[in-house]
Amino acid sequence: MSSDFAEKNNVNTDIVTLTRFILEEQHHYAKEASGELTLLLNSLQFAFKFIAHTIRRAELVNLIGLAGASNSTGDDQKKLDVIGDEIFINAMKASGNVKVLVSEEQEDLITFKGPGNYAVCCDPIDGSSNIDAGVSVGTIFGVYKLLPGSNGSINDVLRRGTEMVAAGYTMYGASAHLMLTTGNGVNGFTLDTQLGEFILTHANLKIPLSRTIYSINEGNYIYWPAPIQKYIDSLKEPQPDTGKPYSARYIGSMVADVHRTLLYGGLFAYPTKGKSGKLRILYECFPMAMILEQAGGKAVNDNGDRILDLTPKEIHARSGIWLGSKNEVDKFLKATGQQFLNLN
Ligand code: AHM
Ligand code: MG
Numbered sequence: 001m002s003s004d005f006a007e008k009n010n011v012n013t014d015i016v017t018l019t020r021f022i023l024e025e026q027h028h029y030a031k032e033a034s035g036e037l038t039l040l041l042n043s044l045q046f047a048f049k050f051i052a053h054t055i056r057r058a059e060l061v062n063l064i065g066l067a068g069a070s071n072s073t074g075d076d077q078k079k080l081d082v083i084g085d086e087i088f089i090n091a092m093k094a095s096g097n098v099k100v101l102v103s104e105e106q107e108d109l110i111t112f113k114g115p116g117n118y119a120v121c122c123d124p125i126d127g128s129s130n131i132d133a134g135v136s137v138g139t140i141f142g143v144y145k146l147l148p149g150s151n152g153s154i155n156d157v158l159r160r161g162t163e164m165v166a167a168g169y170t171m172y173g174a175s176a177h178l179m180l181t182t183g184n185g186v187n188g189f190t191l192d193t194q195l196g197e198f199i200l201t202h203a204n205l206k207i208p209l210s211r212t213i214y215s216i217n218e219g220n221y222i223y224w225p226a227p228i229q230k231y232i233d234s235l236k237e238p239q240p241d242t243g244k245p246y247s248a249r250y251i252g253s254m255v256a257d258v259h260r261t262l263l264y265g266g267l268f269a270y271p272t273k274g275k276s277g278k279l280r281i282l283y284e285c286f287p288m289a290m291i292l293e294q295a296g297g298k299a300v301n302d303n304g305d306r307i308l309d310l311t312p313k314e315i316h317a318r319s320g321i322w323l324g325s326k327n328e329v330d331k332f333l334k335a336t337g338q339q340f341l342n343l344n
Contacts, residue, residue: 018045018178018189018198029184036097037143037165037182040118043095044141045178045198050087051125051139052176052191055080058131080131081105084124084139092120099152102282102315109315111152118165119144119156121282121315126169127253136173138255142287143167157282157315161308167287171255179205179262181294186262207297210327211265212239212246215257223273227336228302234335254279258288258323262295267328272302272320281312285321292323299323304333 002013016024019042026038058080085105092098092112099116102109104123120143127137143166146156168180176191178198188202214235221229235246249266251257261268270279279285289299289307299307302320310319322332 016200018180018200021187021189021200022182025182025184029182036117037145040095040097040120040143041166041180041182043091043097044120047088047091048139048170048176048178048198049191049196050091051084052170052172054083054087055125055131055137055172077105078125078128078131081125081128088122088124088139099146099150100156102157104280104283104316107316109154109157116152117146119146119152121157121286123280123283126255126284127251130251130253135251135253136171136256136259137253138169138171138259140169140255140283140287141167142283142290154315158312160311161281161286161289164286164290167290169255169258169287169291171259173256173259177201177259179259179291181291183290183294186291186295205262205295207262207292207295207325208265209296210325210331212242212244213249213261213264213266214246214328215248215250215261215266215268217250217252217270218248220271220273224271225302228271231332231335254284254288258291261324262291262297265325265328267322267324267332269322269332270320271322277301277318277320279318279321281307281310281317281319282315285310285319288323289321296326297324298326298329300329300333304336 006013022038022041026033026035085103088103089101092101096114097116098112098118098120100109100111100119102121120141122139122141124139125137126140131137142164144156144159144163145165146152150156166182168178170176170178178189180187186205187200188205189198190201192199238244249260257268270277285307292299300322301307307321322329
């Protein structure tokens, strides 16, 4: 609590740091918990701070450009992809709470020696094709508790998204913003670089119910099936309620596009192109879907199935995705004739 004197002088002497928040959340929702997830979240925040610091200095210390290799899914790796991945792996290994790690940059699953009851899936630096232009990129992560009796295997991560115990992303933009859920709503934190702490700035965040903004790479129009083409076309017509068409916003960095969608409302989509989607289920679609649902929004695939009910067949499996404000996703489902039965 800040005193009257502090308040009069506009000074908050009682800020909620991420560490304080997760300890209080553990006390509130899981009094009997061992504290391992709390420690793991603490290790994650160290990785985010380290990556944020590295990205900020990238141009100055020759970390811009290609590393000269490609990653597990065939994308060209940027130097920062390699460094971000290494920072993440080392932080998770050092936490002592992580047994299994899936990274977009690693073809195979990593199993750490030693203790650990959790599996973490991550895209250490998503949207890295934007990085040389100083556009916001981010780290996306999802956390599972290992299956009972498991010593760490692929089965710990080839599970439905509903089984994640925590998920979120950190966007490295003008500031570093961490959006986190442990299944009790979404809370947003902003990194105060002077204090070196993530500060609670968006408590119990809810996405607006609707907003006439759509976010999609329309360069792929020709690959979409007719109902999707028709739906996107319809957004460019004056809408019955506003008399105006939707606005288009597309950054090309999922974390930045989803972050805007979460704060302003609207619809973000990356539908299937040809045979498969682009975005990876475990470390792109699942964490974003959990964040969106916990904020009161929705996330479905091209068939209208709830994203969190999918089970990936392999660690780098992909899916089409439509996420955003509840009314916007429902409108898409209605227009394309699909039912989304699993949620209210
Ligand atoms: P990446 O994991 O290789 O960075 O690719 C994922 C990114 C997302 O951040 C973004 O939504 C999408 O790719 C953009 O793809 P496109 O350039 O095809 O629009
Ligand atoms: Mg990615």
